[in-house]
Amino acid sequence: MLGLPKRALFLAAFLLCLTILATKAFAQAPQLVIIDTDIGDDIDDVLAIGLALSSPELKILGIESAWGDTALRARMLDRLLCETGRADIPVAVGIEKHGPGGATFSQARWAERQPEKTHTPAVDFLLDQIKQHPGEITLIGIAPLTNLAAALQRDPNTFRKLKRIVIMGGSIHRGYDDLGYTPDHGPDAEYNIAMDPAAAQAIFHAGVPLFVMPLDSTQLKLDEVKRRLLFTQSTDLTDALALLYEQWSRSTSQVTPTMFDAVAAAYSIEPALCPTTPMNVDVDARGYTRQVAAQSNVHANANVCLSSDSDGFFAFYMPRLLKQKLAGSCAR
Numbered sequence: 001m002l003g004l005p006k007r008a009l010f011l012a013a014f015l016l017c018l019t020i021l022a023t024k025a026f027a028q029a030p031q032l033v034i035i036d037t038d039i040g041d042d043i044d045d046v047l048a049i050g051l052a053l054s055s056p057e058l059k060i061l062g063i064e065s066a067w068g069d070t071a072l073r074a075r076m077l078d079r080l081l082c083e084t085g086r087a088d089i090p091v092a093v094g095i096e097k098h099g100p101g102g103a104t105f106s107q108a109r110w111a112e113r114q115p116e117k118t119h120t121p122a123v124d125f126l127l128d129q130i131k132q133h134p135g136e137i138t139l140i141g142i143a144p145l146t147n148l149a150a151a152l153q154r155d156p157n158t159f160r161k162l163k164r165i166v167i168m169g170g171s172i173h174r175g176y177d178d179l180g181y182t183p184d185h186g187p188d189a190e191y192n193i194a195m196d197p198a199a200a201q202a203i204f205h206a207g208v209p210l211f212v213m214p215l216d217s218t219q220l221k222l223d224e225v226k227r228r229l230l231f232t233q234s235t236d237l238t239d240a241l242a243l244l245y246e247q248w249s250r251s252t253s254q255v256t257p258t259m260f261d262a263v264a265a266a267y268s269i270e271p272a273l274c275p276t277t278p279m280n281v282d283v284d285a286r287g288y289t290r291q292v293a294a295q296s297n298v299h300a301n302a303n304v305c306l307s308s309d310s311d312g313f314f315a316f317y318m319p320r321l322l323k324q325k326l327a328g329s330c331a332r
Helices: 004-028 044-053 070-083 108-112 122-132 146-154 197-204 224-231 236-252 260-269 310-323
Strands: 031-037 058-065 091-093 137-142 164-168 210-213 277-283 289-292 302-304
Touching: 031 044, 031 122, 031 260, 044 058, 044 070, 044 137, 044 236, 044 260, 044 310, 058 070, 058 122, 070 091, 070 108, 070 236, 091 122, 108 236, 122 137, 122 146, 137 260, 146 197, 164 260, 197 277, 210 260, 224 236, 224 310, 236 310, 260 310
Parallel strands: 031 058, 031 137, 058 091, 137 164, 164 210, 210 302
Antiparallel strands: 277 289, 277 302
16 A cells, blocks of 8 residues: 555645646647627738637637628628538627718628528527626627627626627728828828727727737738738638639729638637737727827736737738638538
């Protein structure tokens, strides 16, 4: 028989092994996420969702359509999830709201091929999921923040049990097309914030940890070399991306996608790709996001990424989409 000291050592070693195994299991457990998206206008939403679908670190509890024709956006999400074999992910339909000079639904023809069905309202879905997983959900917001603000207004106590919110939105120092090659023209009213400034004001002061990927860090370009590599891969996901790219490009007369929303999705998986700085950010009535002077009695209301490395981002992004094995089929 083992003597008392040896028993104690054996028990200590056994407990240490259990602790290590439990720690590894916890570290490997995928984080729970909900995505709120205005998919279908610019191409970056589907490029962001493609990354999320290709990343085992994430367990997607659901995807919400946001802004504009949310019913058609929900149908687009249904088709994307069906064609990639992820129809198990619930789709919720957001609040239909239109702003001045709204964006063109460039991928509407692709979305319209998917049959209509009934979807749970996004606000109901979001609050229900938070109640089921308090303190565990990362909300990835890549759209105007209308759905989020409505959920906050309806049930602030539940909404504040989100683990964190990661958004693509705002402009602190750099505006559109300020890529660092010429002198910056200064901040702009970024689309996701400017379409619903009141919603953004509410979320920036909601009391939930907020991580912001503004224009300063998200204007990374999917150039011709990367597009050729990605769109000729011919998987169910990359085939969908290639067709959606063509519809977007023809509709908007643009050629090179900017990876705005994909940076927010990537940050949610690997924060080192876009290091953040705590700051106080004010949202004005026109949708400008301005850093305000810190006060001793005021805590920062956002963690903002002001710079990202393009090479590092694409070294992370491209292999995931090239190696994914997503496959499905849609009956229409």
